[in-house]
Amino acid sequence: MPELPEVETVKRGLAPAMEGARVARLELRRQDLRFPFPEALADRVSGRTIVGLGRRAKYLLVDLDDGNTLVSHLGMSGSFRIEEGAASAMPGEFHHARTKDEKHDHVVFHLEGQGGPRRVVYNDPRRFGFMDMVRRADLAAHPFFRDLGPEPTGNDLGAAYLAERFRDKAQPLKSALLDQKNIAGLGNIYVCEALWRSHLSPIRAAGTLVTPGGKPKEKLGLLVASIRDVIADAIAAGGSSLRDHIQTDGSLGYFQHSFSVYDREGQACGTPGCGGTVARIVQAGRSTFYCAACQK
Numbered sequence: 169m170p171e172l173p174e175v176e177t178v179k180r181g182l183a184p185a186m187e188g189a190r191v192a193r194l195e196l197r198r199q200d201l202r203f204p205f206p207e208a209l210a211d212r213v214s215g216r217t218i219v220g221l222g223r224r225a226k227y228l229l230v231d232l233d234d235g236n237t238l239v240s241h242l243g244m245s246g247s248f249r250i251e252e253g254a255a256s257a258m259p260g261e262f263h264h265a266r267t268k269d270e271k272h273d274h275v276v277f278h279l280e281g282q283g284g285p286r287r288v289v290y291n292d293p294r295r296f297g298f299m300d301m302v303r304r305a306d307l308a309a310h311p312f313f314r315d316l317g318p319e320p321t322g323n324d325l326g327a328a329y330l331a332e333r334f335r336d337k338a339q340p341l342k343s344a345l346l347d348q349k350n351i352a353g354l355g356n357i358y359v360c361e362a363l364w365r366s367h368l369s370p371i372r373a374a375g376t377l378v379t380p381g382g383k384p385k386e387k388l389g390l391l392v393a394s395i396r397d398v399i400a401d402a403i404a405a406g407g408s409s410l411r412d413h414i415q416t417d418g419s420l421g422y423f424q425h426s427f428s429v430y431d432r433e434g435q436a437c438g439t440p441g442c443g444g445t446v447a448r449i450v451q452a453g454r455s456t457f458y459c460a461a462c463q464k
Contacts, residue, residue, distance in 0.1 A: 170242045171355035172226055172320065178248060179223045179378050185250045186230070186290060189281035190217050197274050202243060202298040209301060210270035213238060213361060218279075224307075224319050225316055225353035237304045239312060243296030249273075275299070275455035316352040334374040335382050340372035343449055353397070357430050360457050364429045365394035367439070369463045370456045371449075374437040394404050401426065429457040435464060 169176075194213040195207055206212070213232065222229035230238040240246075275290035290297070302310050318324035333350045339399075344350060345359045363370050368377075368391055377388040405426065428438050433448040437459035444461025 169171050170246075170352035171357055173358070175226050175228060176177050177221055179228055179381060179452060180244070182248055182250070182288065183221045184186060185286055186277070186279065187217050187220055188218065189213065189275055189279040189286075192285070192423040193278040194279045195276040197276070201274060201295045203300075205299060206301045210235065212301060218311065224313055225319070225348065226355070227312060227421060229307075231304060231311070235304050237302050238309060239291070239300045239302055241298050243292060243294065243298065245294040246290065246297030249291060250291045251286070251289060269293070276449045313463065315349050317348060317350045320351050320354050320395050325349065325392060325395070327389040329384060330388055331378045331384040334388070337374040339374050340371050340451060341368060341374045341377070342456055343373035343396075346454075351460075354399075356454050357427075358395075358402065360430045361398045361428055362391065362394040364439075364458060364464060365398060366391040367462055368461070368464065370451065370458050372464070397414065429459065432457060
């Protein structure tokens with residue numbers, strides 16, 4: 169499933185084509201994706217102007233001029249494609265391949281604006297993605313968002329906050345970090361990478377990073393910094409490709425070339441002087457990659 173940096177990269181890639189544009193027509197080529205489309209969605213979006221694009225966790229937010237927000241989730245295989253005349257570009261690159269097979273084109277935004285008409289196409293072979301319409305004023309209270317923790321790069325995420333969440337928790341650290349109520353949008357790949365950078369074991373109890381008095385230990389501060397850094401690095405890598413407007417089929421994403429532990433089972437640990445080997449274990453049905461020699 170696309171993680172936060174991939175969704176942020178898609179948002180940044182779509183913004184120049186969509187922000188300020190008028191939706192001449194929203195074309196729905198089927199009745200549903202993972203869930204049925206909201207009632208009269210095509211009529212509610214057609215004729216509206218897109219005033220901005222945003223992101224919350226792994227959700228893409230398309231703000232319209234009538235106060236509504238189109239909420240989109242990419243699911244397992246969803247992607248957007250920008251078409252202008254015969255040219256086609258896919259914003260964002262992914263660890264797993266994305267397709268341009270037109271038989272999986274399910275939603276088409278026919279846009280009018282500066283630079284002439286264009287199309288933004290949502291393609292989703294497995295149809296695990298979905299779209300919904302929410303009043304912008306009600307967004308924070310919507311079931312998608314009301315229980316989400318702070319963004320991993322936002323000012324609300326700090327060692328003191330995590331100390332409150334982790335205090336007395338026997339839950340494995342990796343599981344605690346993947347809990348969206350603790351941190352919004354942090355996924356499996358970047359949790360593995362952040363734990364490696366902070367030299368923390370994914371299987372240690374989350375509560376061991378908090379003092380008996382409820383204060384964050386030094387290693388918890390290092391973990392927060394590592395989370396911020398790994399997400400920022402991944403977003404920056406995606407942004408670099410978008411600035412060059414690279415056309416891509418989405419194969420083997422931008423940040424995968426910088427993975428330190430994820431998907432590197434059996435390879436030497438990159439920590440200077442470590443000498444350990446990256447191992448793979450399964451936690452809650454998900455692969456965890458880490459170095460037992462230097463992650464404690």
